[in-house]
Amino acid sequence: MCGIVGYTGGRQAAPLLLDGLKRLEYRGYDSAGLALVADGRIEVHKAAGKIDKLEKDLGTTLPAGRTGIAHTRWATHGAPNTVNAHPHTDCGGTLALAHNGIIENAGVLRTALTKRGHTFRSETDTEVLTHLIEELHLKGRSLVEAVAGGLAQVEGTYGIAVVSTREPDTIVAARLGSPLLVAIGNRENFVASDASAVLAHTRSVVYLDDGEIAVVRPDEYHILDLGAVEKEKAVTHLDWDLATIERGGFAHFMLKEIMEQAESIRNTLRGRLLEEEGTAKLGGLNLADEALLQVDRIVITACGTSWHAGLIGEYMMEELARIPTEVEYASEFRYRNPIVDDRTLVIGISQSGETADTLAALREAKRRGARTLGLVNVVGSTIAREVEGGIYLHAGPEIGVASTKAFTSQIAALALLTLKIGRLRALSILQGREVVRALARLPDLVQRVLDKAPEVEGLAERLLRATNVLYLGRGYNFPVALEGALKLKEISYIHAEGYPAAEMKHGPIALIDDLMPVLFVAPKDAVYQKIVSNVEEVKARGGRVIAVVTEGDTGLAALADQRIEVPETLDLLTPILTVLPLQLLAYYIAVRRGCNVDQPRNLAKSVTVE
Numbered sequence: 352m353c354g355i356v357g358y359t360g361g362r363q364a365a366p367l368l369l370d371g372l373k374r375l376e377y378r379g380y381d382s383a384g385l386a387l388v389a390d391g392r393i394e395v396h397k398a399a400g401k402i403d404k405l406e407k408d409l410g411t412t413l414p415a416g417r418t419g420i421a422h423t424r425w426a427t428h429g430a431p432n433t434v435n436a437h438p439h440t441d442c443g444g445t446l447a448l449a450h451n452g453i454i455e456n457a458g459v460l461r462t463a464l465t466k467r468g469h470t471f472r473s474e475t476d477t478e479v480l481t482h483l484i485e486e487l488h489l490k491g492r493s494l495v496e497a498v499a500g501g502l503a504q505v506e507g508t509y510g511i512a513v514v515s516t517r518e519p520d521t522i523v524a525a526r527l528g529s530p531l532l533v534a535i536g537n538r539e540n541f542v543a544s545d546a547s548a549v550l551a552h553t554r555s556v557v558y559l560d561d562g563e564i565a566v567v568r569p570d571e572y573h574i575l576d577l578g579a580v581e582k583e584k585a586v587t588h589l590d591w592d593l594a595t596i597e598r599g600g601f602a603h604f605m606l607k608e609i610m611e612q613a614e615s616i617r618n619t620l621r622g623r624l625l626e627e628e629g630t631a632k633l634g635g636l637n638l639a640d641e642a643l644l645q646v647d648r649i650v651i652t653a654c655g656t657s658w659h660a661g662l663i664g665e666y667m668m669e670e671l672a673r674i675p676t677e678v679e680y681a682s683e684f685r686y687r688n689p690i691v692d693d694r695t696l697v698i699g700i701s702q703s704g705e706t707a708d709t710l711a712a713l714r715e716a717k718r719r720g721a722r723t724l725g726l727v728n729v730v731g732s733t734i735a736r737e738v739e740g741g742i743y744l745h746a747g748p749e750i751g752v753a754s755t756k757a758f759t760s761q762i763a764a765l766a767l768l769t770l771k772i773g774r775l776r777a778l779s780i781l782q783g784r785e786v787v788r789a790l791a792r793l794p795d796l797v798q799r800v801l802d803k804a805p806e807v808e809g810l811a812e813r814l815l816r817a818t819n820v821l822y823l824g825r826g827y828n829f830p831v832a833l834e835g836a837l838k839l840k841e842i843s844y845i846h847a848e849g850y851p852a853a854e855m856k857h858g859p860i861a862l863i864d865d866l867m868p869v870l871f872v873a874p875k876d877a878v879y880q881k882i883v884s885n886v887e888e889v890k891a892r893g894g895r896v897i898a899v900v901t902e903g904d905t906g907l908a909a910l911a912d913q914r915i916e917v918p919e920t921l922d923l924l925t926p927i928l929t930v931l932p933l934q935l936l937a938y939y940i941a942v943r944r945g946c947n948v949d950q951p952r953n954l955a956k957s958v959t960v961e
């Protein structure tokens with residue numbers, strides 16, 4: 352979704368806003384803009400496309416002003432062009448507003464405002480808010496009163512920042528559904544969609560909750576509810592530093608994040624493995640063992656890559672914890688009439704912790720009395736703050752739009768949760784210890800696979816001109832086939848499908864010919880023999896087979912045209928190893944095809960609109 356940053360203080364705002372925008376660019380990159388308040392007027396500069404286009408247009412002499420807001424856009428309403436870029440101004444140019452979210456009743460409001468003489472310049476839903484606030488501000492309401500009044504008339508979701516010539520050092524920000532924080536500096540303050548935009552200046556932030564509005568000035572900030580009642584809010588001190596959100600010498604964030612997975616998984620496991628008891632210690636669950644024993648059903652809900660991790664969690668929970676588990680697309684779960692009750696544990700998986708559909712699915716589950724947990728990477732995110740308890744992944748910031756290290760840390764966290772719940776139910780101490788030991792060995796095994804990156808790079812050459820690729824897997828590695836296909840689709844724009852290998856006979860086998868590369872995820876696990884037959888079926892039709900196999904597997908090695916070997920581990924943990932070559936393959940193919948792997952077209956890192 353979009354990224355917003357605002358600054359008010361003693362320094363010139365423009366360079367700070369541009370730097371903040373660059374750190375938010377992974378949230379959306381269809382257009383960018385900024386608005387600065389100086390000498391009783393607001394100066395707005397906008398450009399279609401990436402932030403460097405805006406920078407180029409601005410040139411070396413940046414516009415003056417010590418208070419300003421900026422925005423990078425992921426278009427929902429109105430084409431990605433300069434006119435629709437944010438910030439939007441009112442008729443008189445006395446107000447400027449940047450918005451992240453969707454105003455659902457914009458159509459009706461636009462008609463009414465036009466009838467009342469307002470002139471609209473853009474096709475966006477956002478602009479109606481600017482004119483609503485203008486009407487109240489012109490009637491003498493303070494900026495915060497006018498913003499609150501304007502928001503009371505809209506339906507939908509928003510994270511907004513507003514500036515006005517009448518209160519030149521003030522930024523008013525508000526949130527309902529889209530993330531927003533206030534960052535506290537020394538005689539200067541910021542507002543931002545997420546912490547990455549302000550980490551260069553401060554680590555002290557206040558997260559806004561839904562229905563809150565902030566008034567921010569250089570020397571003070573106030574958090575109010577929409578009824579203008581002041582609220583006391585905790586200040587969170589972030590432990591991430593700037594280096595963790597920089598590329599660290601890698602060509603792309605995606606490659607950096609792929610190559611740091613041994614460390615990110617080590618961080619996910621740190622202090623959580625109890626070998627003696629054969630279980631996991633999860634301090635943030637906030638659910639006592641008695642409560643976990645009351646649970647008779649688990650529903651995992653998520654989107655995209657997180658949904659794939661959820662599928663693996665389902666296999667783990669049913670196999671080791673022997674508890675009925677289902678996985679639901681959050682966007683479907685929230686609108687169908689799901690059967691959940693106080694004995695249902697609903698687990699929301701989300702790297703960003705801000706995905707609108709997953710958040711809404713969790714709220715729906717809570718409304719129906721279910722217990723809720725979150726597996727989240729971003730500390731302080733909305734999902735993390737709204738669920739009863741959860742597991743932070745501690746994978747570090749994930750900037751590349753294509754999720755990689757979060758996926759493997761999600762699987763590791765699900766294995767920890769399975770251990771915890773399993774040892775309360777069906778898992779023996781010996782079985783538990785075996786899983787704990789296998790988890791402890793994982794980071795080294797992961798590094799062994801990552802060291803094979805040059806091999807995968809060579810393989811990428813052969814797939815550059817593919818127009819379709821089929822990914823097949825079974826058991827724990829069926830979701831890995833789905834994930835491999837998603838990675839290739841989202842960053843190289845090659846059409847790819849993931850499928851349970853046995854399902855192939857029921858249709859997709861018709862696609863097999865010597866032009867269709869078929870990638871098998873086939874480690875030596877409980878269903879190995881079954882997948883060998885599937886490979887033979889494809890070979891029998893002249894298909895080109897690439898296989899991810901277990902080191903030393905000579906059988907499949909002979910059958911496959913190309914193969915990538917991964918070390919042996921327990922079946923439930925094989926996805927953490929088998930997905931790595933698929934992440935690298937998608938990366939190298941996309942780079943070779945000249946695609947922007949960190950910011951693929953039409954995508955955004957966290958989708959905060961439904």
Ligand code: AGP
Pocket residue numbers: 654655656657700701702703704705706709752753754755841955956957958
């Ligand atoms: C994955 O590479 C994509 N970026 C996307 O599918 C993502 O997994 C999905 O939007 C869910 O995001 P979340 O984990 O932050 O909720």
